Amino acid sequence: MLSELFILVICAGILVSGILAVSLHGLMAAMISAGLASLFAAVSYVLLAAPDVAMAEAAIGAGLSTLVFLYAIRKTNAGKE
Amino acid sequence: MRRLFGAIAVLLFGVVLSGVATGYVERIAPSELARRYLAEVPLDLGAANVVTGILITYRGFDTLGEVAVLFMVAATVGLLLGAETRGTSVASRPEPRPPSELVSNGAEIVLPVIFLFGVYVIANGHLSAGGGFQGGAVVASAVGLMVLARPSIGLDHGFLSVAESLAGVLYVTVGILGLVLAGGFLDSRFLPHGALGAFVSAGAIPLISALLGIKVGAELSVIIDRFRS
Numbered sequence: 405m406l407s408e409l410f411i412l413v414i415c416a417g418i419l420v421s422g423i424l425a426v427s428l429h430g431l432m433a434a435m436i437s438a439g440l441a442s443l444f445a446a447v448s449y450v451l452l453a454a455p456d457v458a459m460a461e462a463a464i465g466a467g468l469s470t471l472v473f474l475y476a477i478r479k480t481n482a483g484k485e
Numbered sequence: 486m487r488r489l490f491g492a493i494a495v496l497l498f499g500v501v502l503s504g505v506a507t508g509y510v511e512r513i514a515p516s517e518l519a520r521r522y523l524a525e526v527p528l529d530l531g532a533a534n535v536v537t538g539i540l541i542t543y544r545g546f547d548t549l550g551e552v553a554v555l556f557m558v559a560a561t562v563g564l565l566l567g568a569e570t571r572g573t574s575v576a577s578r579p580e581p582r583p584p585s586e587l588v589s590n591g592a593e594i595v596l597p598v599i600f601l602f603g604v605y606v607i608a609n610g611h612l613s614a615g616g617g618f619q620g621g622a623v624v625a626s627a628v629g630l631m632v633l634a635r636p637s638i639g640l641d642h643g644f645l646s647v648a649e650s651l652a653g654v655l656y657v658t659v660g661i662l663g664l665v666l667a668g669g670f671l672d673s674r675f676l677p678h679g680a681l682g683a684f685v686s687a688g689a690i691p692l693i694s695a696l697l698g699i700k701v702g703a704e705l706s707v708i709i710d711r712f713r714s
Contacts, residue, residue, distance in 0.1 A: 455614035456536045459606065463622035468705055471629045475712040 411451050417444040431477045439470035531678035532687040537616040541693050545660065545671025551618070552700060556653070559704040566711040584634055592634030599627035607698035611687040617697025624698070625705030632713055640710045649703035656696045659689055 418441050425438040442465030449458035515523060522535055522543075532538035540548055583589075607620030632638060663672035673693060679686030 456534075456616065456619065459615050459619040460622060463619060463626050467626035468622065468629060468709065471626075471633075471709060472712050475709075479712075 407451065411448060414444050414448045414451065417441075418448065432474070435470060435473045435477060438473075439466050442466040442470070527681055530673060530687055530690065531681055532611045532690055533681055534611055534613060534616070536614075537610045537690065537694065538687070540616060540618075541610075541690050541697075542671065542673045542688075545663075545673075545693075548618070548697070549656075549660070549671065552653070552656070552697065555701065555704050559649075559708055562708050562711050566714075582636070584636065589634045592630050596627060596631060596634070599630065600624060603627060603698075603702070607695055608691065609684075610694040611690045612684070617694035618701055620694075621698040621701025622705060624702040625709065628702075628706040629709045632710065636713075640706060642707060642710070645703045645707050649700050649707075652696045652699040652703070656693065656700065659693055659696065663689070 421437045421440040421444060425434050425441060428434040428437060442461055446458045446462035446466060449455070449461060514520075522539060526532055526535040526538040530538045530542055532542075603620045603624035605620075606615035606623055607617055610616030610620065628640070632640070660671040663675055664670045666675035668674065671693070673687065673689040676688040676692075678688060685691070
């Protein structure tokens with residue numbers, strides 16, 4: 405029961421950070437929020453007993469793609485506002 | 486007008502996906518296919534981790550496709566971003582902003598642990614959660630942290646390309662060995678099973694996993710470094 409509640413809270417976290425990623429105006433903040441959505445997704449995969457997928461999601465979704473996007477934002481003018 | 490179209494599109498998505506949500510029944514027992522995999526993978530391949538056994542042997546060709554897609558991404562990034570930096574060496578780049586103390590000190594403590602964890606995930610792919618792909622991504626994320634903590638460091642692209650190409654060629658060679666000596670392309674059963682759960686077991690799965698890890702790690706590291714410079 406408690407673990408189901410925890411999964412629901414994590415899924416709400418995915419939803420909230422996903423909506424924030426779309427609606428935030430600062431590109432940096434939006435990208436961090438998108439990475440946070442991936443991180444919540446990775447935690448939910450662990451809770452749903454899929455550690456293999458969780459590991460890929462945490463390393464690629466939350467780590468590498470966020471890093472690549474942050475470098476890309478820094479290269480454009482949008483990052484200097 | 487655009488908002489109206491957007492609202493209609495969201496509504497249509499909702500209608501399509503509501504079928505999935507309302508028709509959802511929680512599965513109590515594994516499905517027929519899953520039961521069969523769970524029973525057969527440890528006996529047939531000798532791999533304690535069923536997921537890695539499926540990914541590397543039964544669906545080895547799909548994994549080859551994933552690796553090919555990743556290779557194309559890395560090649561395209563190199564083509565688009567490599568041209569402008571080809572003339573400038575590491576020394577002639579503008580002085581990068583030094584990282585914060587938190588990042589540089591934290592990286593010194595955390596980096597060896599992350600690298601070790603990546604290698605552990607690659608080497609124990611047939612025993613515990615993970616495998617070549619996940620471990621390679623973990624190693625590449627450690628490389629990402631390393632270039633964040635020490636911006637002046639330069640990755641040796643030549644070495645990484647050689648390591649990556651060699652791993653790719655060996656991966657396909659192992660696949661062809663499986664075709665000749667065992668049941669099909671990327672069949673891992675041409676090496677002995679070993680005891681279930683032992684470090685040296687599961688046929689060629691640890692070998693394929695290590696090659697995949699080297700290839701994925703080198704490719705993703707090069708992509709990060711291209712975006713940095």
